Amino acid sequence: xxxxxxxxxxxxxxxxxxxxxxxxxxxxxGFKVLLVERGRVPGSKNVFGGRVYADPLRDxxxxxxEAPIHRWVTKERISLVNGEAMTSFEFHERKRTSFTxxxxxxxxxxxxxxxxxxxxxxxxxxVDELVVEDGKVTGIRVGDEKVSSDVVIDAEGIxxxxxxxxxxxxxxxxxxxxxxxxxxxxxxxKEIEDLFGLDEDEGLAWLMMGDVTGGLPGGAFLYTNRDxxxxxxxxxxxxxxxxxxEHISRYVEAxxxxxxxxxxxxxxxxxEYSAHLxxxxxxxxxxxxxxxxxxxxxxxAAGLLLNLGYNFRGVDYAAYSxxxxxxxxxxxxxMGGMTSENLSVYERMLEESFIxxxxxxxxxxxxxxxxxxxxxxxxxxxxxxxxxxxxxxYEIPKVMEAFKRAKxxxxxxxxxxxxxxxxxxxx
Amino acid sequence: MMRKPMRVxxxxxxxxxxxxxxxxxxxxxxxxxxxxEKPCLLLCPAQCYTLAGxxxxxxxxxxxxxxxxxxxxxxxxxxxxxxxxxxxxxxxFS
Numbered sequence: 001x002x003x004x005x006x007x008x009x010x011x012x013x014x015x016x017x018x019x020x021x022x023x024x025x026x027x028x029x030g031f032k033v034l035l036v037e038r039g040r041v042p043g044s045k046n047v048f049g050g051r052v053y054a055d056p057l058r059d060x061x062x063x064x065x066e067a068p069i070h071r072w073v074t075k076e077r078i079s080l081v082n083g084e085a086m087t088s089f090e091f092h093e094r095k096r097t098s099f100t101x102x103x104x105x106x107x108x109x110x111x112x113x114x115x116x117x118x119x120x121x122x123x124x125x126x127v128d129e130l131v132v133e134d135g136k137v138t139g140i141r142v143g144d145e146k147v148s149s150d151v152v153i154d155a156e157g158i159x160x161x162x163x164x165x166x167x168x169x170x171x172x173x174x175x176x177x178x179x180x181x182x183x184x185x186x187x188x189x190k191e192i193e194d195l196f197g198l199d200e201d202e203g204l205a206w207l208m209m210g211d212v213t214g215g216l217p218g219g220a221f222l223y224t225n226r227d228x229x230x231x232x233x234x235x236x237x238x239x240x241x242x243x244x245x246e247h248i249s250r251y252v253e254a255x256x257x258x259x260x261x262x263x264x265x266x267x268x269x270x271x272e273y274s275a276h277l278x279x280x281x282x283x284x285x286x287x288x289x290x291x292x293x294x295x296x297x298x299x300x301a302a303g304l305l306l307n308l309g310y311n312f313r314g315v316d317y318a319a320y321s322x323x324x325x326x327x328x329x330x331x332x333x334x335m336g337g338m339t340s341e342n343l344s345v346y347e348r349m350l351e352e353s354f355i356x357x358x359x360x361x362x363x364x365x366x367x368x369x370x371x372x373x374x375x376x377x378x379x380x381x382x383x384x385x386x387x388x389x390x391x392x393x394y395e396i397p398k399v400m401e402a403f404k405r406a407k408x409x410x411x412x413x414x415x416x417x418x419x420x421x422x423x424x425x426x427x
Numbered sequence: 428m429m430r431k432p433m434r435v436x437x438x439x440x441x442x443x444x445x446x447x448x449x450x451x452x453x454x455x456x457x458x459x460x461x462x463x464e465k466p467c468l469l470l471c472p473a474q475c476y477t478l479a480g481x482x483x484x485x486x487x488x489x490x491x492x493x494x495x496x497x498x499x500x501x502x503x504x505x506x507x508x509x510x511x512x513x514x515x516x517x518x519x520f521s
Contacts, residue, residue: 038509038510038512038513039513039515039517040445040513040517043518044516044517044518044519045492045515045516045518046518046521047518047521048521102519102520102521103521104518104519104520104521123513124512124513125512126509126510126511126512127509158494159494159497159507159509161507161508161509171498172494172498173498174498174499177498179470179472179493179495181472182521183438184520184521185429225520228520230521237470237495237498237499240470241464241466241470241499244466244469244470245469246469247435247468247469247474248469248470248471248472249435249438249472249474253432253433253438256429257430257431257432262429262430265429266429266430267429268429269429270429270433270438270441271441271520272441272442272518272519272520272521273438273439273441273442273472273491274442274491274518274521275472275473275491275493275495276491276493276521277493277494277495277498
């Protein structure tokens with residue numbers, strides 16, 4: 001292995017939201033930063049559902065308002081689906097809190113900010129391993145070359161092969177992962193606005209629970225982009241392994257062909273089909289140590305993602321964890337070096353940030369999602385109540401009467417109360 | 428066209444790859460012969476794993492690099508690498 005002559009202060013692996021946020025923050029402070037990305041351009045290996053919360057990114061990146069934002073999500077729709085019936089809850093308020101975009105575009109923009117701040121961004125570089133000498137990470141190996149740095153920030157993503165190879169984390173277990181699969185379907189801007197009742201830069205985030213996932217525990221989503229929609233599902237991998245009955249792409253196709261949904265897609269065409277894993281840890285603690293001598297871990301590689309069932313926070317968590325990793329490097333630099341002890345400040349910063357506060361608060365959410373009744377029984381009961389209320393012209397039942405009829409034989413009062421408490425406690 | 432089922436291959440045809448000369452994933456298919464569950468057949472989103480008779484066939488070309496096969500393989504038959512410099516899937520709208 002030959003050593004490249006030039007030494008960096010910091011090497012960041014992976015130009016996704018976490019890596020770019022870390023590299024940008026450090027480059028801005030005058031550190032010599034190298035950001036390496038294995039894709040052809042930053043973002044070309046990134047996939048998300050479809051929505052990002054803006055404020056955490058605004059805290060990290062100057063000039064955030066020039067980011068490639070497609071639509072501000074002003075409309076939230078949550079639907080319980082079973083068979084050919086759907087009961088929806090919709091919230092519409094014209095506040096600009098979260099937006100839709102292509103993550104591939106957003107990641108590109110973030111990496112450009114790194115360059116503007118004076119960092120070096122190299123694409124088409126696949127890191128083979130973290131170089132560990134005397135228990136300290138001293139750089140990266142690419143082919144037979146070593147590039148050295150005082151510290152490496154690993155933002156390689158959920159598969160975290162480099163961390164595994166260095167013996168720093170165990171192999172990710174299926175029960176801690178979700179699988180997201182989606183299609184991006186092209187429509188015209190006007191079609192989207194007409195179909196979903198949106199104004200020019202307004203967007204819709206639509207979460208669906210029930211048998212739209214074909215019985216797999218998880219949920220389906222639809223997000224409106226500028227002139228396309230992203231439609232897909234996230235299933236819990238541990239359960240999917242046992243329960244999957246046909247090829248996973250057929251489950252996404254079932255959404256596209258669903259009698260109540262196909263109207264949105266019938267004039268479209270598929271632009272892209274993508275798949276990605278999602279971290280699904282059962283908290284309250286960090287899944288593994290995120291610092292070592294000469295190393296910090298951020299983003300999906302650190303397992304930082306919140307899935308509430310009705311909302312997902314991944315991209316902003318990743319970017320903000322990268323930002324905190326950069327802040328930790330700054331602190332460690334002031335304290336005299338990139339030792340494990342000095343870098344441990346990163347975990348304290350994460351613990352005190354909104355990321356760990358929220359992950360701790362919602363630690364029961366993953367367990368709740370294992371309750372199969374939430375996907376099957378309740379959507380069925382709710383839709384049956386609605387059906388009785390609106391489709392019984394000669395014999396309108398009272399709500400309680402309809403509810404009793406709907407639930408009889410499906411669920412007892414005791415389980416109902418228990419589930420209600422679980423939901424209230426979890427989310 | 429959108430109102431009819433599509434073949435997985437036709438859906439995948441919308442994606443762009445720069446296919447590597449060497450596979451980034453290697454599968455020890457002798458282990459697959461012992462495998463009863465074969466979850467890879469249904470859960471690999473790119474359908475890189477197919478069955479020919481009793482044999483599992485694997486092709487890396489259409490891989491979306493999600494990492495699912497590595498996690499779900501009950502016999503640890505999958506050794507997984509990131510594709511080399513710039514190769515593999517190239518997402519543009521995801």
